[in-house]
Amino acid sequence: MSSSLQLRARLIAPGLRSAPRACANPRAIVLHHSRTLFNSHRPGAASSLKRRSLPANFFVRAISGKPLRQSNSYILNFCFRAAAWLGASLTVIGVSVVAFFIYDASTYKEEATHSDINLSELALQPRRGGPKNLPIAEVFIGDDDTEETRAMKEKPRLVVLGGGWGGVALLKDLNPDEYHVTVISPTNYFLFTPMLPSATVGTLELRSLVEPIRRILHRCRGHFIRAQAEDVEFSHKLVEVSQQDVNGQEVRFYVPYDKLVIAVGSTTNPHGVKGLENAFFLKNVDDARKIRNRVIQNFELACLPTTSDEERKRLLSFVVSGGGPTGVEFAAELYDLLNEDLSRHFPRLLRNEISVHIIQSRSHILNTYDEAVSKYAEERFNRDQVDVLTNSRVKEVKEDKIIFSQKMEDGSVVTKELPTGFCLWSTGVSPTAFSITLAKKLGDAQTNRHALETDTHLRLNGAPLGDVYAIGDCSTVQNNVANHIITFLRTLAWKQGKDPETIQLHFSDWRYVAQDVRKRFPQASEHLKRLDKLFEEFDKDKSGTLDFGELRELLGQIDKKLTSLPATAQRAHQQGQYLAHKFNKMARLSQGLLANDVKDGDLDAAAYKAFEYHHLGSLAYIGNSAVFDLGEGWNISGGLWAVYTWRSVYFAQSVSFRTRMLMAMDWAKRGLFGRDLISF
């Protein structure tokens, strides 16, 4: 700004300063007096110009950087500030809206993006091969789309089976330039499973819980194939996948890999119960929608004039089989729906005749949580008139009732019936057909009936070392500390020309062994804290040394203490992240390893530490309150503030900015409009 312009503004400005009205007002006198201490002439000068009309550039000045308008009126000043605040806020909101529209307008593409593209002949006509002579997808149709994707063609091929917690955690942490990534999954989206119970009653929308895999893959320029993994040819490094073509016929083909990550998850455990075709599950989006539709269907049927009272009570009796987090959260969400939304628009009779039951085989619900937490949840449900039936086992699910046996306090077992219009089955996990196929194929290397066994580097036991990994619900980490270390010692002994059976370990040797155990089995570290105590305890002959038998017993004891990792999103997530970091490290090292001609052997162990699970705590929503089990006896439970905390945790864990926004919108929707009781 030029100084002459500034000068002009100054010349006019003082006229706007209002001065004390009249000296007859005693307060004004005081004010006047006080000001003269520092600034004696100003008020007089201003006062003489007081009655001047508004200058022409008043409005220009109002948004300039010139001195602010002066007034001694408390009210005027307050109004000025309030107006400024209101105006400012409205302006910001207005500007945001306009900015959004401008941005929005820029998202509409006008011109079609047709252009010639390169295509490998092999992408259109894949060659056949492998043990079953199926087409082998060596080149994808998107491989030559851009410079960037072309550059990936020569990289090692990383194939991920499954787009759940494990697979997505891996994709999110993987360096984008190191691997040619392909994800194979029957669903083209990642599902934020912990919030699925919320979606069954419409607290959240299903679309807010999912993120397209392709969007996640975008970062590492990966490819997605919507298909089902059927088998793996380990020696040919081929995954056999199947997909229905447009006529519903099954098509099978191979996808080659250099590294394969199995993260296919699990299915529901039927526990050998009859009639599960009458029950609902809660594993995927479709399940959630089916549940929602059935719940509302039951409400609508209960409203019909032809429905008898008995039938109405049955329709409105909701049974949850399984007192784990999923079952408990579903019961809580259902109760919320009934309590907050149903009574608003449906006849009151329905509200009176509704009942919610949880059937739990253990003595408490949430039995993997701290006992205080379980008790809090039970008390809460008790207050909310949710019926918790502990020590009960479902024997059969019929169309209109559930038959279960309950162990009474006196130890007797009583068989009971519960008429029901809806039964949710949420009792643990089972391996998928694909996992079972693989376990069979690998024979003796796989001994666990419930999951695929891996070593602590998450490599699938029995598969060629460093080719195949398994993470998440479909896998379990084998912690046979005793066997491994004994083998290790034996090799050591033979090398030194000693007989392992006669070896004697001094405390310093034992310390060395313990260090090795810690490195190989990080999960065991916790049980190796007091080495001296352990040494003393198992040195039964007080010889000052451990012999082979004593060592085996010591390590066997540790084995027993190691529990298998929980089948949770948290574990899968950590395993996915672990693999991503390891793969990144291995890619960085690969140049060096190639130069040193190191191609085989235990590259994983050479490059990266073994996997260690860190339990960060469990949480559950239990109906206008939430519980947190933070491990080691720490736990929190509380009302609405805990609910908001519970939401914050999941909000933060959510997979993308997009899902976070949608979840926030959904919660706002619930607050503003309630849940929709509509089915489609």
Added chain:
Amino acid sequence: MSSSLQLRARLIAPGLRSAPRACANPRAIVLHHSRTLFNSHRPGAASSLKRRSLPANFFVRAISGKPLRQSNSYILNFCFRAAAWLGASLTVIGVSVVAFFIYDASTYKEEATHSDINLSELALQPRRGGPKNLPIAEVFIGDDDTEETRAMKEKPRLVVLGGGWGGVALLKDLNPDEYHVTVISPTNYFLFTPMLPSATVGTLELRSLVEPIRRILHRCRGHFIRAQAEDVEFSHKLVEVSQQDVNGQEVRFYVPYDKLVIAVGSTTNPHGVKGLENAFFLKNVDDARKIRNRVIQNFELACLPTTSDEERKRLLSFVVSGGGPTGVEFAAELYDLLNEDLSRHFPRLLRNEISVHIIQSRSHILNTYDEAVSKYAEERFNRDQVDVLTNSRVKEVKEDKIIFSQKMEDGSVVTKELPTGFCLWSTGVSPTAFSITLAKKLGDAQTNRHALETDTHLRLNGAPLGDVYAIGDCSTVQNNVANHIITFLRTLAWKQGKDPETIQLHFSDWRYVAQDVRKRFPQASEHLKRLDKLFEEFDKDKSGTLDFGELRELLGQIDKKLTSLPATAQRAHQQGQYLAHKFNKMARLSQGLLANDVKDGDLDAAAYKAFEYHHLGSLAYIGNSAVFDLGEGWNISGGLWAVYTWRSVYFAQSVSFRTRMLMAMDWAKRGLFGRDLISF
């Protein structure tokens, strides 16, 4: 605030005023000089106190109503203002968030709302009766829920069949205290049909387009029964409805009425084409979801390595049969999806191989719109590489192709084939099974094969006068002006003892007749504007009077000009509103009519004017641009600004604040994150 406190603030305040730095700066000298004109001593006084530290009550002062801080520094003032604006905005946003959380927290109900309720025995055990001896739902289980609902029990029973545009418009304008309202519909939500094409590709979510009927009914304390209307017993005033019970078996019962409004809508018109089981429709929520899933399914199949190039092109060939607004908007939305979102995450090959075709039987798409509008839409599609095939009729839809005949420019008809992976069938409307049943039952009173005929008071022809009304797509208003007026004249003539065949109408008589026509057939008014011209024209013997034959011919001519009303949301909406206003008026008048012992006869005509349709214009979205046909040659078409206008119109028309919010959120979502290409 006490004056002493105010004094203290003054004493400290000047220390905060910054003064010109040094007079060595020539600009500062000018400023100094200019200021001294009015206020010579201030700068010096302030300057002497410049280095004082911040007073203790600085922050209190910052939010008080005291005089604003004074400074001569342009930058400081600007910063002060900017900070105030930013701070104010953040505060407003923060306060809004906190306020929302406080409100949200208030929406969680803590206590269960169990309480004893009154129930009529008849509600639990309806008596049987009627021609088929079915249960009669005379009392509902919600009838005694509150004082308010109890008060409604004695009111006339208004039963509305259908919860579409007509039914909902009626419900929204009906006075809440006059009728005992029951809505019977197979879906428990109202669907905002004009936006359905947007939902097929995920521009909008389906849930944003629906509003639960119970929420709409809440205002008039009505009841909702999710069931299908099957038949009406006019003489018993009973509607027969059916519903599947929980075991899937059909249950039928009667719902009694005093006034019945039939607003059941229409189904898709098959036009006798073979193979429509291979086509998709777009009438309801389920259709939209099926389309969305199929489109994405085709994309996924096109990505598979085993899909041949020919098959890929077929999968990506989308055909729309029908060039009306629904078909055109679907094609436009599909094109947007392909252009804006598909290419972002799918291989580029797909984008290159996609084709969209519109098959239209007429010579233009949007043929009910102004020709300029049609042409604009065609040009737009042409630019967007959407293939418009006019003068073409689909003969058969096969699984993998469409067979259609096209009339060439030389008049010859050629049969063509189009390989396709998806065909949408959107070619006009047909009556529902219920409408056909009613039309048959009413025999000669119903002669229209396409819809239920009503008089201009929307009363169903053939049903007892004033009992049954029909509105929306399922109905048509019979405008047989000639017949009605001739009958009216005949009655008049006989009363006066004259032979109607010999009657002679002078111009004044004709004016009287025309007035009567206008009142009974408001739709004919437009054609009765120049009475003198009409009189002259049809007075063929120039006798100065119209004889019976001449009058018949005149009125017949007007009949021909009256077209049937379009099957649009707009018409249904206006008819619903009309009925609501009429029913309100009739309820107000009923006391008077009862007092005067007027119970029968043409109460509708006595109470309210006949229905007149006002066409407000048509609009359509055609892919990043929109067209508006405002009638009488007025039309607008344009790019993005028209799209925003188009959205504004539907935003305003939307059924509730809730759906408006959701729609706005969805549009924002599309802008921010694009559409999800996921299917479930």
